[in-house]
Amino acid sequence: PLIAILAGDGIGPEVTAEARRVLDTLGLDLTYEEGLVGGAAFKAAGHPLPTETLDLARRADAILFGAVGDPDCDALERQFRPEQAILGLRKALGLFANLRPAKLFAGLEDASALRPEIARSIDMVIVRELTGDVYFGVKGIRTTADGLREGHDEMRYDEAEIARIARVGFETARTRKGKLLSVDKANVLETSQLWRDVVIEVSADYPDVELSHMYVDNAAMQMVRNPGQFDVIVTGNLFGDILSDEASMCAGSIGMLPSAALNDSNKGMYEPIHGSAPDIAGQGKANPCAAILSAAMMLRHSLDLPDAADRIEAAVAAAILGGARTPDLGGTLTTREMGDAVLANLA
Amino acid sequence: PLIAILAGDGIGPEVTAEARRVLDTLGLDLTYEEGLVGGAAFKAAGHPLPTETLDLARRADAILFGAVGDPDCDALERQFRPEQAILGLRKALGLFANLRPAKLFAGLEDASALRPEIARSIDMVIVRELTGDVYFGVKGIRTTADGLREGHDEMRYDEAEIARIARVGFETARTRKGKLLSVDKANVLETSQLWRDVVIEVSADYPDVELSHMYVDNAAMQMVRNPGQFDVIVTGNLFGDILSDEASMCAGSIGMLPSAALNDSNKGMYEPIHGSAPDIAGQGKANPCAAILSAAMMLRHSLDLPDAADRIEAAVAAAILGGARTPDLGGTLTTREMGDAVLANLA
Ligand SMILES: CC(C)[C@H](C(=O)O)[C@@H](O)C(=O)O
Ligand SMILES: CC(C)[C@H](C(=O)O)[C@@H](O)C(=O)O
Numbered sequence: 007p008l009i010a011i012l013a014g015d016g017i018g019p020e021v022t023a024e025a026r027r028v029l030d031t032l033g034l035d036l037t038y039e040e041g042l043v044g045g046a047a048f049k050a051a052g053h054p055l056p057t058e059t060l061d062l063a064r065r066a067d068a069i070l071f072g073a074v075g076d077p078d079c080d081a082l083e084r085q086f087r088p089e090q091a092i093l094g095l096r097k098a099l100g101l102f103a104n105l106r107p108a109k110l111f112a113g114l115e116d117a118s119a120l121r122p123e124i125a126r127s128i129d130m131v132i133v134r135e136l137t138g139d140v141y142f143g144v145k146g147i148r149t150t151a152d153g154l155r156e157g158h159d160e161m162r163y164d165e166a167e168i169a170r171i172a173r174v175g176f177e178t179a180r181t182r183k184g185k186l187l188s189v190d191k192a193n194v195l196e197t198s199q200l201w202r203d204v205v206i207e208v209s210a211d212y213p214d215v216e217l218s219h220m221y222v223d224n225a226a227m228q229m230v231r232n233p234g235q236f237d238v239i240v241t242g243n244l245f246g247d248i249l250s251d252e253a254s255m256c257a258g259s260i261g262m263l264p265s266a267a268l269n270d271s272n273k274g275m276y277e278p279i280h281g282s283a284p285d286i287a288g289q290g291k292a293n294p295c296a297a298i299l300s301a302a303m304m305l306r307h308s309l310d311l312p313d314a315a316d317r318i319e320a321a322v323a324a325a326i327l328g329g330a331r332t333p334d335l336g337g338t339l340t341t342r343e344m345g346d347a348v349l350a351n352l353a
Numbered sequence: 354p355l356i357a358i359l360a361g362d363g364i365g366p367e368v369t370a371e372a373r374r375v376l377d378t379l380g381l382d383l384t385y386e387e388g389l390v391g392g393a394a395f396k397a398a399g400h401p402l403p404t405e406t407l408d409l410a411r412r413a414d415a416i417l418f419g420a421v422g423d424p425d426c427d428a429l430e431r432q433f434r435p436e437q438a439i440l441g442l443r444k445a446l447g448l449f450a451n452l453r454p455a456k457l458f459a460g461l462e463d464a465s466a467l468r469p470e471i472a473r474s475i476d477m478v479i480v481r482e483l484t485g486d487v488y489f490g491v492k493g494i495r496t497t498a499d500g501l502r503e504g505h506d507e508m509r510y511d512e513a514e515i516a517r518i519a520r521v522g523f524e525t526a527r528t529r530k531g532k533l534l535s536v537d538k539a540n541v542l543e544t545s546q547l548w549r550d551v552v553i554e555v556s557a558d559y560p561d562v563e564l565s566h567m568y569v570d571n572a573a574m575q576m577v578r579n580p581g582q583f584d585v586i587v588t589g590n591l592f593g594d595i596l597s598d599e600a601s602m603c604a605g606s607i608g609m610l611p612s613a614a615l616n617d618s619n620k621g622m623y624e625p626i627h628g629s630a631p632d633i634a635g636q637g638k639a640n641p642c643a644a645i646l647s648a649a650m651m652l653r654h655s656l657d658l659p660d661a662a663d664r665i666e667a668a669v670a671a672a673i674l675g676g677a678r679t680p681d682l683g684g685t686l687t688t689r690e691m692g693d694a695v696l697a698n699l700a
Contacts, residue, residue, distance in 0.1 A: 087540065119467050119471050120467060120468070121467070121468055124466050145542065147543055147546075155512045156510070156511040156512070156547070157545070157546060158507055159542045159544050160506075160508070161506045163503070163504055164497050164501040166499075194488055195504070196506055197505060197506050199431070199494075199504060200504030201504065223595050226596070226598050226599040227601070227607075230602040230603055231602050247569075247570045248569055248570050248592075248595055251571065252574060252576070255577045
């Protein structure tokens with residue numbers, strides 16, 4: 007299988023290098039090709055998502071993504087900013103299903119702002135729709151009848167888009183506790199009302215999964231009050247953006263959390279949830295665990311190598327339990343030394 | 354001045370009664386008139402916001418609101434559900450500025466899910482726009498070219514709506530630390546880009562206030578990681594809904610937090626942020642402090658009685674510091690006894 011490596015900006019290259027090292031150790035039949043993305047691509051090729059990179063992403067069986075974001079690009083027009091590469095890849099490849107696990111690793115109880123007894127209970131997967139909603143609806147700036155500037159963005163989902171992400175939610179629930187929570191704002195939004203209706207319709211095919219519903223404002227509260235109540239959450243693009251970031255922070259160390267964005271043939275883009283952290287780029291201070299765990303998700307979801315994925319995840323957990331700590335976790339290991347600690351635990 | 358009392362459902366009447374008792378003690382020149390709202394109004398008059406109630410709300414100088422929400426009404430069509438009364442009052446009275454203070458009361462450090470040293474730092478005001486955004490844009494269910502059901506809701510703000518809430522944000526910042534944070538999603542939404550542009554334009558009139566910006570997903574993270582960094586936040590209706598609920602839960606006891614919704618002549622509706630809590634209604638278990646503090650906000654913002662407001666707020670703080678605790682705070686006081694404790698501290 008061909009893996010596209012899009013390392014991107016800031017700490018992207020250094021954490022991706024450790025993920026690559028871990029993959030190499032497993033003796034899998036993988037080939038790699040690197041592509042430019044984000045601010046690095048804008049500087050080298052005039053666009054955050056050059057055609058060659060998009061072609062590579064299309065040809066590849068999976069994409070290992072680092073991070074994008076570069077302060078030098080902040081003042082650019084929106085279409086040239088690094089994060090447009092992420093949105094472009096999601097849309098072009100139809101990566102509609104974003105899986106964002108959030109859990110507290112044993113040994114990191116003190117990394118969370120939540121009290122340890124609450125933080126310890128965190129172990130959930132947020133299934134976020136990624137190619138629809140107010141992100142991709144008709145948008146722009148128009149002039150009102152009174153001559154005022156007016157910004158507009160249409161939130162929208164059709165029933166097919168909702169049903170397809172709902173199925174990912176139900177399937178994910180089946181691999182865990184058999185419970186699915188759908189989050190919406192059906193008391194105010196018609197899109198949410200249809201979302202709720204369709205999720206209920208799809209639930210007929212999953213009689214073994216227990217479905218419940220919660221409003222997004224309440225979910226944002228419950229995520230702090232008692233995050234242990236959540237197991238699998240399915241929600242739209244915007245609410246998923248907000249809630250999954252909140253959940254990852256509740257879990258404490260965003261340097262530890264991976265994500266996957268899948269299309270309907272399980273091709274995917276795998277990416278740490280942290281950003282490019284330009285302030286520490288190139289200094290060997292970044293925690294590579296999120297990138298390494300993203301590689302594990304890639305093996306599981308796109309390459310059908312669940313055993314190898316399990317091995318990587320167990321090695322990361324063991325390294326952490328054994329006391330390996332980068333600066334974000336209060337330790338002094340370099341990026342490479344943390345990679346070494348994971349390799350040492352790859353039995 | 355005429356105060357409309359809309360006590361509503363569940364615990365609404367019992368907490369509002371305590372707020373009323375506190376107001377009565379202050380010897381102010383207030384008259385009261387009660388109106389039906391929410392599920393109680395639907396059951397009595399067939400609509401959650403009957404015409405007489407809306408008329409009363411228009412005539413009154415301020416509205417003291419309890420809570421709405423009634424499980425008996427869950428299956429009704431959206432237009433008859435209790436929460437439509439809130440949306441209807443906001444829109445009809447032009448209550449565009451929602452002030453939501455979130456702070457930790459001294460003595461309640463253990464009520465928060467956050468670690469005490471983090472929770473202790475929480476003291477912010479969220480200024481949420483309340484009559485625009487995706488809440489009130491064109492919405493509905495339509496059929497796509499492929500014959501699919503599609504839900505749609507338009508997010509929108511014009512520059513006048515943004516400027517007017519921005520001014521409330523800047524004015525609020527002036528009464529506190531002189532810092533204003535505007536929260537948006539300008540990397541994805543055109544509405545947010547206009548929001549950011551207009552807030553920056555308005556900032557020219559407030560050179561003494563330091564303005565900054567944050568994306569909503571990051572704000573949802575920072576609210577957990579380090580809520581003490583926030584002082585005054587201004588944001589749109591939807592993001593404000595989510596973030597203010599998250600903030601209040603970080604502060605620990607949602608039984609303690611009031612809110613105000615103001616129009617441009619400072620007429621307002623004052624409401625605890627908690628809901629109707631039907632499970633404990635009528636049992637004297639509810640914490641009346643949020644309702645009492647809402648009455649204090651009413652005196653300050655609509656009736657220009659800041660000293661009386663200060664007195665109430667000091668009395669609540671003193672009661673809490675003195676150990677008064679309803680069950681939500683781990684104590685055994687009844688609603689009325691908590692009211693007594695506040696009255697006893699009204700020096
Ligand atoms: C960079 C941004 C456009 C993106 C999003 O909002 O989806 C990011 O926040 C994420 O969650 O992957
Ligand atoms: C009841 C609901 C419509 C309302 C809102 O979303 O505005 C509530 O959550 C609030 O924050 O006051």
